[in-house]
Amino acid sequence: MDGETLLPSSPPLVARNLHSSPIPSSDPPMFSSDDAPEGLDNYEAPRSKRKRAGPWWGASQPATTEDPSAKKTKFTRNMDSGVWMNSDEAEEEQVDETWSNLSQFLTEADDTAANAFAVSKSSPFISAEGPDQHETTQMDDYIEARFYNTLREGVQANRTVYHFEHTQLQDHDIRDIDQLNAVIKEPLDPGTEAPGEEYYRSLTPELYVNLSSNFLKRLTPSLFTVANLTTLVLRDNDIEELPPQIGQLRNLIILDLSRNQLKWLPYEVLQLFPPYGKLTRLMLLGNPFLERVNRRRVRLADIHSLFGAVKTQDYAQRTRWLHDLARITTEAAGAGLLIKHLEGGGERSRETWLRNPTTAPDPNPGPMTVRYVGATPPFYFDHTGEPVRGSPRPPISDQDAFDVVVKTKSGVFGRPSTWYQPASRSRVLPLFSLSLHSVVTQLLPSEAKEMLGDDLPSEIKRGLSRAEDNLSSTYSSFRLCHHCGKPYVVVRAEWLEFWSIPGPEFIPFKGQVCSWGCVPEEYVSSP
């Protein structure tokens, strides 16, 4: 031994790399002693169906022949070999498992695109239409893929702010938005310092999702499973009816629904306000709400601001003034709403429906931002969902006249001359409703229609179409009763409740129940 320095402390780097480089398990063993396989020089790789340059969704990324489907086949082959090599590649695959949904989608979309292409190729006679369709598919795919890319990048980086404005998204494009549930808030590392106050904050991420200026209509069920959503901006879409699932987003602080086609809000939105929820800002401008004070609103609002200008603290005098106004104007209910608002709103017991065993009410609720002011008389329906004779009809547009009853300290405003009382308040559902419920539990409405044949009585047809309507507006054949909480198919009674939010604005919330017996006592008879 000459000296220690001559001895290499470890095997040369190159050699080690050679040793540890994983041999792909799927490769056939080749030995130098083997004869070269015949015809190797003419060897042609088996034609890969989707082999082409660049990803299908756009040219923004570098061209590569590797696509999810190719990866998938390789993965299967590894599994078949029965040996788990735990190679680098395999690990990568495992990491990617979170995104298996995505890759599956990509494969599917790829197939669709391929099919569309095949069709346009094989039938030259419809070539006038073919390419157009193909283009549309590609455009849709592009929109959706762009959404996914943003979503995926964001989730991987644990970002909490997502902007999807002006991206032409439709409902089906955002169906995998629940992947936002994977976002976590990374804990801060205090290092060797003593941790300051910021290290003790909640580790719940606060998500901001902006979906404004798109073509959303019904939204998607998965959106409402993103529990940590704190800000949801849906401005400038085509939403006509907000699904009741919105009540699941208990962490919402800001909800922007401006410039949609909403006529009312579901009763479930009330759950989002304190003390049950955290909602502090609800933006609703630019919706065709069913407002009783609609046409007079500007005038009444003027009067209200006049009060502010005069800075009268004498509420009694203001109320008297409005009371006089109510006597001379036909819009008694509108004035009544305002009086009630000035009085500070009333307490309609929200306990029945809003009581939720999963969330206890906040013991120290902040300022109450929403207050009950009035309601329409209930509208009653028969067992197929048609309005009952004699019962007032529910308004369809804000041009329709309807009554709003406001109970104030200085009397009841807007009481209608007749008050419809249902024939029975029994809570026993008709056998028709019970069987319809059972049918819809087991079959889709369309399947049931098919099984029952064409010569169906019109009542059953109507009942089944109610279930279809439910499917399109609440993603399920059933609605949940706003009084007893049970699922049901046909709405038997509904009413609009007006709650004031600061502004003053009176927002209609629609309550719907499963039987005439479930109509709250206070609405059953004339006040």
Place this chain on the structure above:
Amino acid sequence: MTAPPLTEYVTLVSNDAFEFKVLRSAAVLAGTIKKALDPSSNFKEGATNRVTFHNINGVILEKVCEYLYYNQKHEESKDVPDFDLPPELCLELIVAADYLGV
């Protein structure tokens, strides 16, 4: 002609000849049966206190009778227990219920 006395029970007959003797007060909860049994409408059923259904079989009619009693029992109660409905009967039941007006 004097109206025949109203009996306490009426007979419902299915198309496969099963007979169910049901309290009149329960049977008239179904609109169709009520009309058929009403003496003022002068149907044969009103005189004989016996209603025959040519489109409802025994199994379904039994369930219907069960429902009529269930309805009568719980008409006033606040907390109504669920009515037991066999899934395989529901399609036939919905047609029968629509016909009977229950």
